[in-house]
Amino acid sequence: KDLLVRRYAVPVSRIIVLPSGTDLQLFVPREPEACRAEWGLSSEHLHVGFVGSFYRYQGLETLVEAMVAIRRACPNARLLLVGDGEAAAELKEQAERAGLMDSIVWTGRVPYERVPRLIGAMTVCVAPFRADRGETSPVKLFDYLACARPVVASAVPSVAQIFASESGVRLVPPDDPRELAEAVIDLLQQPEKRAAMGEEGRRFVERQFGWDRIVERLRVWLRDSEGAPSHAHSHVL
Numbered sequence: 001k002d003l004l005v006r007r008y009a010v011p012v013s014r015i016i017v018l019p020s021g022t023d024l025q026l027f028v029p030r031e032p033e034a035c036r037a038e039w040g041l042s043s044e045h046l047h048v049g050f051v052g053s054f055y056r057y058q059g060l061e062t063l064v065e066a067m068v069a070i071r072r073a074c075p076n077a078r079l080l081l082v083g084d085g086e087a088a089a090e091l092k093e094q095a096e097r098a099g100l101m102d103s104i105v106w107t108g109r110v111p112y113e114r115v116p117r118l119i120g121a122m123t124v125c126v127a128p129f130r131a132d133r134g135e136t137s138p139v140k141l142f143d144y145l146a147c148a149r150p151v152v153a154s155a156v157p158s159v160a161q162i163f164a165s166e167s168g169v170r171l172v173p174p175d176d177p178r179e180l181a182e183a184v185i186d187l188l189q190q191p192e193k194r195a196a197m198g199e200e201g202r203r204f205v206e207r208q209f210g211w212d213r214i215v216e217r218l219r220v221w222l223r224d225s226e227g228a229p230s231h232a233h234s235h236v237l
Helices: 002-008 031-040 059-074 088-097 113-118 137-145 177-188 193-210 211-225
Strands: 045-052 076-084 104-108 126-128 151-154 167-174
Touching: 002 113, 031 076, 031 211, 045 113, 045 137, 059 076, 059 177, 088 104, 088 137, 088 177, 113 137, 126 137, 126 177, 137 151, 137 193, 151 177, 167 177, 177 193
Parallel strands: 045 076, 045 126, 076 104, 126 151, 151 167
Antiparallel strands: none
């Protein structure tokens, strides 16, 4: 929004900034054991999960490093990585050096409609964005929360602005494997806290971040803009 105003002189009244959101009909709470059975995952393990493209800005190297401490504190913890991308080979080399290959499940790319059942298999979901990522639209966080899973995420500005208290998200400093590990371990060791955060997160996205709510905000904005003076930039979304 600031760039459009500064560089292109678009009037502020002609700009609406809508957040990311999630499909609340597709991403729903599911029974973890059934989801794990579907994917051949052990019911004896606690699964720390990530969904997304393996770009470097995702901070997955920090997550793999944190997994060393997580496994030490919770020997039955496993890392479930859903996706693929440019950093995949580096991550596997890092995991090999750290002796973690037997503690990581690599699913590769998965069709979007099947992702909710993988999130359903996760015990704790993570979004360890790097500090240098810049502005981000954290779609995965809304998907995690819609599935009623507790989330640990980096407190980069665009995430911290949305996910404050009572959102089902625990924020940690980016690029800090120790803080990330401690937050995940805390949740792995407290099932009641996980359940409460999961329920809190589902309510949070239902109130504001389902696609139906976001579309309604757009409709209201367009309706209220009818009859406004014409401008070279009719509307910017």
